[in-house]
Amino acid sequence: MTFYGWFTIAAFAVALTVLGVPLGGYLAKVYSGQRVFLTPLLAGPERLLYRVLRVEAQRDQDWKQYARSLLVFSLAGWLLLYFILRTQTLWDFTGLNPTGFHSGTWNVTFNTASSFLTNTNWQYYGGETTMSYFSQMLGLTVQNWLSAGVGIVVAVALVRGIVSRSGKSLGNFWQDLVRTILYVLAPITLISAIVLMSQGVIQNFSHYLTVHTLTGLPQTIAMGPVASQEAIKLLGTNGGGFFNVNSAHPFENPNGFTNFYEMLIVLIIPAALVFMYGRMAGNRRQGYAIYGVMMFMFLGAVAVAYVAEAHGSPAQHAAGLNTHVIAGSGGGNMEGKEQRFGIAGSALFDVVTTVTSCGAVNSAIESFTGIGGAVPMANLSASEVIFGGVGTGLYSMLLYVLLAVFIGGLMVGRTPEWLGKKLEAREIKLAGLGILITPLAALFCTAMATADSAGRKSISEVAGKGPQGFSETFYAYLSQANNNGSAFAGYTGYVQPNAGNLGAHGITFTDLLGGFDMLFARYAPILFALAVAGALAGKRVTPAGLGTMRTDNATFSVLLVGVIVLVGALTFFPALLLGPVVQGLTGRLY
Amino acid sequence: MKRDLVTSAIGMLVLTLALGLVYPLLVTGIGQAVFPGNANGQQIEADGRLVGSKIIGQSFAEPVRGKNGKPQEKEGEALTKPDARYFQSRPSATEGGEYNASASTFSNRGPNSKLTEEDDAEALKAYLELNRPYDPSLTRAQVPVDAVNTSASNLDPEISPANARIQAHRVAALRGLPLARVDSLIASHTSGRGLGFSGEPGVNVLELNLALDRLEGRAS
Numbered sequence: 001m002t003f004y005g006w007f008t009i010a011a012f013a014v015a016l017t018v019l020g021v022p023l024g025g026y027l028a029k030v031y032s033g034q035r036v037f038l039t040p041l042l043a044g045p046e047r048l049l050y051r052v053l054r055v056e057a058q059r060d061q062d063w064k065q066y067a068r069s070l071l072v073f074s075l076a077g078w079l080l081l082y083f084i085l086r087t088q089t090l091w092d093f094t095g096l097n098p099t100g101f102h103s104g105t106w107n108v109t110f111n112t113a114s115s116f117l118t119n120t121n122w123q124y125y126g127g128e129t130t131m132s133y134f135s136q137m138l139g140l141t142v143q144n145w146l147s148a149g150v151g152i153v154v155a156v157a158l159v160r161g162i163v164s165r166s167g168k169s170l171g172n173f174w175q176d177l178v179r180t181i182l183y184v185l186a187p188i189t190l191i192s193a194i195v196l197m198s199q200g201v202i203q204n205f206s207h208y209l210t211v212h213t214l215t216g217l218p219q220t221i222a223m224g225p226v227a228s229q230e231a232i233k234l235l236g237t238n239g240g241g242f243f244n245v246n247s248a249h250p251f252e253n254p255n256g257f258t259n260f261y262e263m264l265i266v267l268i269i270p271a272a273l274v275f276m277y278g279r280m281a282g283n284r285r286q287g288y289a290i291y292g293v294m295m296f297m298f299l300g301a302v303a304v305a306y307v308a309e310a311h312g313s314p315a316q317h318a319a320g321l322n323t324h325v326i327a328g329s330g331g332g333n334m335e336g337k338e339q340r341f342g343i344a345g346s347a348l349f350d351v352v353t354t355v356t357s358c359g360a361v362n363s364a365i366e367s368f369t370g371i372g373g374a375v376p377m378a379n380l381s382a383s384e385v386i387f388g389g390v391g392t393g394l395y396s397m398l399l400y401v402l403l404a405v406f407i408g409g410l411m412v413g414r415t416p417e418w419l420g421k422k423l424e425a426r427e428i429k430l431a432g433l434g435i436l437i438t439p440l441a442a443l444f445c446t447a448m449a450t451a452d453s454a455g456r457k458s459i460s461e462v463a464g465k466g467p468q469g470f471s472e473t474f475y476a477y478l479s480q481a482n483n484n485g486s487a488f489a490g491y492t493g494y495v496q497p498n499a500g501n502l503g504a505h506g507i508t509f510t511d512l513l514g515g516f517d518m519l520f521a522r523y524a525p526i527l528f529a530l531a532v533a534g535a536l537a538g539k540r541v542t543p544a545g546l547g548t549m550r551t552d553n554a555t556f557s558v559l560l561v562g563v564i565v566l567v568g569a570l571t572f573f574p575a576l577l578l579g580p581v582v583q584g585l586t587g588r589l590y
Numbered sequence: 591m592k593r594d595l596v597t598s599a600i601g602m603l604v605l606t607l608a609l610g611l612v613y614p615l616l617v618t619g620i621g622q623a624v625f626p627g628n629a630n631g632q633q634i635e636a637d638g639r640l641v642g643s644k645i646i647g648q649s650f651a652e653p654v655r656g657k658n659g660k661p662q663e664k665e666g667e668a669l670t671k672p673d674a675r676y677f678q679s680r681p682s683a684t685e686g687g688e689y690n691a692s693a694s695t696f697s698n699r700g701p702n703s704k705l706t707e708e709d710d711a712e713a714l715k716a717y718l719e720l721n722r723p724y725d726p727s728l729t730r731a732q733v734p735v736d737a738v739n740t741s742a743s744n745l746d747p748e749i750s751p752a753n754a755r756i757q758a759h760r761v762a763a764l765r766g767l768p769l770a771r772v773d774s775l776i777a778s779h780t781s782g783r784g785l786g787f788s789g790e791p792g793v794n795v796l797e798l799n800l801a802l803d804r805l806e807g808r809a810s
Contacts, residue, residue, distance in 0.1 A: 004783060007787050008789075011788075049604075052600065052604055053600055053601050054597055055597055068591065068594060069594050069597075072595060073602075075598070076598035076599060077602055126693065126694075128694065138611060139610070141614065142605060142606050145605070146609075181609075190613075190617070194617075194621075197621045197629055198624075200628045200632060201628070202631045203621035203629045204618065204631075209633065211633075211640040211642050212640070213649065214641055214650060214676065214803070215649070215650055215673045217649060217687075219646075220691060221631060221691040221692065222691060225614045225617070225618060227617055227621060227629075228613060228617040228618070243694050244694045244696075245696055245743040245744070248694075248741070248742035248743040249694055249743045250645040250646055250647075250745060250746075254645050256783050256788040256789025257785055257789075258784070259784065259788060259789055260789075314701060314702050315699070315700070315701055315702060315706035315707040316706075316707075316710055316735070316739070318707045319706075319707045319708075319710035320711065320730055321710055321733070321738055322731040322733065322735075326732070327752060328734065328753075328754075328791075329734030329750040329753065331735055332735065334735040334736050334741075335701075335706065335735075335740065336698070336699065336739070336741070337739075337741065338741050338742050339741065339746055339748040339750055340781075340789050340790060340792050341789050341790070342789055342790030345789045346742075362742060364696040364742050366696065366700060367698065367700065368701065370701060370702065373701070460698060462705055462706075465704075466700075466702060466703070467702075468703065488698070490696075490700075583701060586702065589702055589707055590703060590704060
């Protein structure tokens with residue numbers, strides 16, 4: 001561990017908060033229809049889009065109408081993406097398939113389409129060995145935008161339901177989506193793409209480059225329109241890399257500065273949405289209380305991961321490596337980590353992208369130490385409420401808040417109230433289901449894949465022995481259920497002997513199980529969140545009295561941490577013990 | 591319902607064109623106009639030929655030749671050994687040979703795996719065998735981790751300063767340069783931390799080796 005490492009972590013927390021607060025204010029204005037500084041520029045395109053899409057933006061929708069628009073739109077997105085990926089060769093005439101890759105197989109494409117639609121971006125393919133530029137741009141990049149937009153609007157709708165004073169309306173899905181794209185995602189994405197290019201992220205449509213190295217060996221270097229996808233991949237907490245190794249690739253993440261910047265844009269919208277919630281609730285402290293919970297759990301996770309990785313792995317020590325800091329080297333478990341990021345930059349990035357639903361990686365999580373690898377799993381086990389994905393984080397967290405208010409109410413023996421609204425059986429049931437769906441999907445699929453011999457085919461040879469094989473399996477379905485997308489990357493649903501899809505085939509069992517895991521764990525909680533919003537929207541508001549349990553102070557924050565940890569721990573402890581904890585407690589090699 | 595279907599269908603087409611075509615083209619236009627070097631991968635030429643990308647690692651190995659002078663193969667892959675006159679990059683486990691930049695991949699070596707230990711032990715032994723003849727005082731404890739462990743992308747363009755300073759003994763001896771000259775070359779090719787704190791300092795191996803070649807070219 002080094003001073004610079006800890007300083008980076010502290011500087012990151014400060015920068016995130018400083019940028020998150022004003023962006024939260026901006027979001028609150030955008031979603032309440034107020035003027036913002038971009039209105040003069042974007043009001044025209046906004047109106048044009050409504051006209052082209054035939055949307056009556058002012059038409060209010062109740063939760064069922066809102067949900068129906070969302071589901072129909074998602075279905076259209078899935079079909080188009082599946083079509084584009086399956087007909088990759090059909091678009092060769094555009095010149096955007098210079099390497100001549102074949103179209104995807106049906107089973108892998110099912111997984112990929114479901115993955116990008118649900119903001120998971122789990123990848124059973126290597127970008128630069130299977131996907132044409134056409135598919136990356138018109139297929140995958142588009143869903144990077146839209147899946148992020150869908151997540152955000154659900155959070156906005158839920159907040160509206162919670163704070164609304166009258167009526168059943170949650171707003172209008174189409175209006176929210178268009179505003180999210182134009183006012184929130186587009187400006188930050190465009191700036192980020194330019195910042196990344198200024199540092200060395202590539203953006204071209206060239207053939208792969210063939211060079212002859214200094215010693216005369218040939219080397220082929222993959223190219224492509226990377227910066228445009230990289231920016232929205234991170235800002236929308238998508239996480240699907242243009243290249244197989246994601247943000248570890250020097251063309252996606254060229255230096256220490258871009259690493260810091262990329263982490264910031266992953267967390268900036270999830271953080272700002274919390275502040276937005278406080279503003280829309282008319283009491284900013286409501287937002288601060290939740291932000292405090294998130295930041296506390298986040299920093300705890302970072303500290304554990306950093307210490308564990310700086311310590312080094314049993315395999316390194318057995319091989320006689322010195323993993324201490326020495327002059328000119330940061331030491332630690334550098335297996336699967338890039339020199340320019342070091343241990344701290346890798347551990348922090350890992351936590352940033354696993355507390356959110358991003359799942360981008362700049363290091364190989366499979367090579368993390370037992371405890372270091374347990375950290376992302378624990379983050380996922382908390383169901384992505386520590387900041388969480390864009391939108392998904394806030395709406396999942398608000399369901400936990402509801403549960404915490406209920407439990408707190410029971411403890412002090414009063415009718416639970418939240419922002420002046422009485423919580424009754426219907427909301428608690430819906431929130432409870434919304435919270436338990438994701439763990440259910442994760443554990444069910446893990447059990448299926450572990451029990452069935454078809455599932456064990458996906459475990460990598462290296463990890464075939466010992467607890468690592470179970471970790472790979474568990475991580476795969478946990479990550480897909482949480483719509484995260486990071487992986488113990490040895491686990492595979494795709495066999496590719498040669499580049500270019502020739503002779504490649506998917507592992508149907510793994511592809512389908514994962515695909516359904518993602519779809520189910522994305523849309524079921526969305527429906528429950530919208531149903532909760534609908535149930536709360538019409539409720540009468542009673543002024544807070546002496547007996548009201550407050551939800552905007554430190555006491556409540558502590559209670560909320562307790563509820564999250566309790567639910568996560570009770571659900572996932574056995575699985576965590578079987579995999580990473582066993583590895584972390586032993587120096588034994590398998 | 592019908593209204594949702596119509597809006598979804600039009601929406602997917604319009605948004606696909608706007609976000610999947612117009613937006614990447616706009617970014618490409620800006621990139622090619624403002625940062626053409628970066629946008630095309632920071633290609634480096636030497637002696638009039640393309641030798642690589644500044645930020646993509648490469649192998650500084652040479653083919654192993656048999657007694658008849660033919661390059662040898664093992665299991666279909668060309669057999670290579672480090673060209674000791676050059677600084678060596680980190681170990682790389684890409685398929686189809688080291689530093690295959692058309693197929694980046696994680697090594698996925700587990701922390702408690704015997705295979706990881708074997709790979710580490712082998713890489714450590716090879717590193718010591720390569721460098722100890724030129725620096726007899728070199729001990730195992732001095733070898734930095736990045737010299738032995740594979741990187742995440744397996745395309746890491748950098749090595750740690752400690753790694754470079756150990757290799758400097760070998761490179762200086764084989765090229766007949768004073769050690770201090772090579773060390774100062776390392777210092778001038780070491781990049782600092784991002785923003786002064788983010789990440790670790792690293793030495794760009796390709797640029798350092800190019801600088802060495804240029805130095806010799808001038809001397810001869």
